[in-house]
Amino acid sequence: MANEHFDAIVVGAGPAGSAAAFTMAKAGLSVVLMERGEFAGAKNIFGGVIYRKQLEDIIPEFWKEAPLEREIIEQRMWMLGEQSVVTFGHRNEAFKQPSNCWTGLRVKFDQWFAGKAEQAGALAIYETVATELIREGDRVVGVRTDREDGDLYASVVVVADGVNSLLGKALGIHREWAPDEVSLAVKEVIALPKEKILDRFNLEGNEGVTIELIGQTHGMAGLGFLYTNQESISLGVGVMVSDLKKKKIKPYQVLEGLKAHPMLKRLLQGGETKEYSGHLIPEGGYHSIPSLCGNGWVICGDAAQLVNFVHREGTNLAMTSGRFAGEAIVEAHQRGDYSKAGLSGYDRRIAASFVHKDLKKYQGMHALLRDVDPTIMFDKLPYAVNEAAYQMLLVDGVSKAEKQRKALRGIKNATGGSMNLLKLGYKGWRAING
Amino acid sequence: MNGVADRLYTIRFKVDETSHLVIDDQQTCLACKTKECTHFCPADVYDWHEVEKMTSVAFENCIECGTCRIGCPEHNISWVYPKGGHGITYKFG
Numbered sequence: 001m002a003n004e005h006f007d008a009i010v011v012g013a014g015p016a017g018s019a020a021a022f023t024m025a026k027a028g029l030s031v032v033l034m035e036r037g038e039f040a041g042a043k044n045i046f047g048g049v050i051y052r053k054q055l056e057d058i059i060p061e062f063w064k065e066a067p068l069e070r071e072i073i074e075q076r077m078w079m080l081g082e083q084s085v086v087t088f089g090h091r092n093e094a095f096k097q098p099s100n101c102w103t104g105l106r107v108k109f110d111q112w113f114a115g116k117a118e119q120a121g122a123l124a125i126y127e128t129v130a131t132e133l134i135r136e137g138d139r140v141v142g143v144r145t146d147r148e149d150g151d152l153y154a155s156v157v158v159v160a161d162g163v164n165s166l167l168g169k170a171l172g173i174h175r176e177w178a179p180d181e182v183s184l185a186v187k188e189v190i191a192l193p194k195e196k197i198l199d200r201f202n203l204e205g206n207e208g209v210t211i212e213l214i215g216q217t218h219g220m221a222g223l224g225f226l227y228t229n230q231e232s233i234s235l236g237v238g239v240m241v242s243d244l245k246k247k248k249i250k251p252y253q254v255l256e257g258l259k260a261h262p263m264l265k266r267l268l269q270g271g272e273t274k275e276y277s278g279h280l281i282p283e284g285g286y287h288s289i290p291s292l293c294g295n296g297w298v299i300c301g302d303a304a305q306l307v308n309f310v311h312r313e314g315t316n317l318a319m320t321s322g323r324f325a326g327e328a329i330v331e332a333h334q335r336g337d338y339s340k341a342g343l344s345g346y347d348r349r350i351a352a353s354f355v356h357k358d359l360k361k362y363q364g365m366h367a368l369l370r371d372v373d374p375t376i377m378f379d380k381l382p383y384a385v386n387e388a389a390y391q392m393l394l395v396d397g398v399s400k401a402e403k404q405r406k407a408l409r410g411i412k413n414a415t416g417g418s419m420n421l422l423k424l425g426y427k428g429w430r431a432i433n434g
Numbered sequence: 435m436n437g438v439a440d441r442l443y444t445i446r447f448k449v450d451e452t453s454h455l456v457i458d459d460q461q462t463c464l465a466c467k468t469k470e471c472t473h474f475c476p477a478d479v480y481d482w483h484e485v486e487k488m489t490s491v492a493f494e495n496c497i498e499c500g501t502c503r504i505g506c507p508e509h510n511i512s513w514v515y516p517k518g519g520h521g522i523t524y525k526f527g
Contacts, residue, residue: 036515042523043498106527127519146518164500166514177504184501186476188441189526232526241474241505248473252441275526276441278476278499 006030006154008329009143010122011130011167013040013114016301016318016325017160019058021117023326029333031122032152033114034143036129041110044162045187045277046315047225047234049210050104054316058323059116063099067108069229070208072101074201078263080215080224081386085263096207103208103227103234105189133157133170133297139339140171140296155338156329157297160322163280165303173290173299179242180370181284181305183222186251187236188259190271194231200267201228212312213237213264215382216257218249219375224258225312226267233268235259238281243374251278283309286363286434292350293343298325306355310362310432317355324349364431372424380414438478442495450520453493455479455502456512463489466508474505497522 008024010017013035021033037043049072055062074091095101118124134142134151142153159167163182168174201209213224222239237254244251258264282288282305289305292298300306301318308317328345332338350356369377388407392400415421457463464487471480477495480502482488498521503513515521 036518038519038523041527043521045524045527107524110527129515129518131514164503176509179504182504184474184476184499241501244474244501245468245470245505245507248468248470250438250473250478251476252438273441273444275444275524277445277524277527278497280500280504
């Protein structure tokens, strides 16, 4: 394969890579889609939720054929106390037509999506690691692989190698991520009979529920999640690596703690863990996004930190960035200009889209999570809110006015006093409205 | 399901002959006060041996997340992907 020259090599057959490969192959470019796993998705996990809009933009009516789990009609947010919960949620029939999102499992989904790219004409090469980029001067001209005679050449390389992005590091466009720019998520897929899932979550047919969990992460910045699949539950928790380093707690112990929580235990009762998995999530946000293209290369998805962790959106940003990269490369191909300037259509598309706008809106979030003591937001406040709810609803002869005073005091104390509560509120508001 | 062994049992591994994870300098581990890698790794790949004064690397358990590369306070772990087709294969993901 050494002498063949392709229009594009895509490294990584995740959602970003497959979207890019599909877009380019459909336009008639010669495309290699390279994946280190035995198949697409072999090494990939996510929460996970697949949104309709961004995939529909690539493959109209994909839901008629794609392997999806449940159509999400309700999203819950649970703030956990030690043996209690304060809940918030929204269920709406309008989430059905059209669907807003589905749960999914990566192994099936990624194989399907990479298959679409292959059907469009991309050449998929599995079990192959891209070990480095081949350069000529200031241009990337190909990829070195761990295969014998494994150098491949192309006019452009799409770096979609995921959160660890060793190629992105090799490009020098980002230094190593700092421990506060990534979270480690661990997850279990827990098998449960369909009827139990329908009963326990008040569902019919193909309907599904997502629950985001805050609290019970040992004071570390992070969130848990519980998503309903067809015949399993995805239960996981992601915590900031910088916090995990300090706490000296094993990540799966945090997960085990959640499983034992009285509110979650009954939802999982009788379930059998079918798979354990772990993965990093890029959570640096807006300020961690590297330059997105250069002479002969573009970078997409997790590799470029394109994750909106506030809304747990990643797959859709990956797909959209992959599509944009693909479209920009098709233009570059038509002009025969694969320089940074020639590929700048990618930058322009990202800048004009929800990807850039959403990440910019939450640009202060990373600093907030990095700088504010995580025990306040992820431990003390959830406790104080639960305690306040408990006291307000408990009828024990104490006057309501007294209860209210105590509840407010509890919340103030959790943040270190009134001034700190106000500051935190202000900072929080700024962080989500940057 | 309590320990990591039960959990790792759910994942299919195709183990390579050589480790894709390498401790650069055991002296650095010896001087490391926190030995965090022995805690934060989700697959318990790293263990500190007091008698031998060395960090052992059970690379065959690695789930390829990358946390150790970023988390090691001394950046003392050389981290690459396992050879193509090796390492973990999920069945759900």
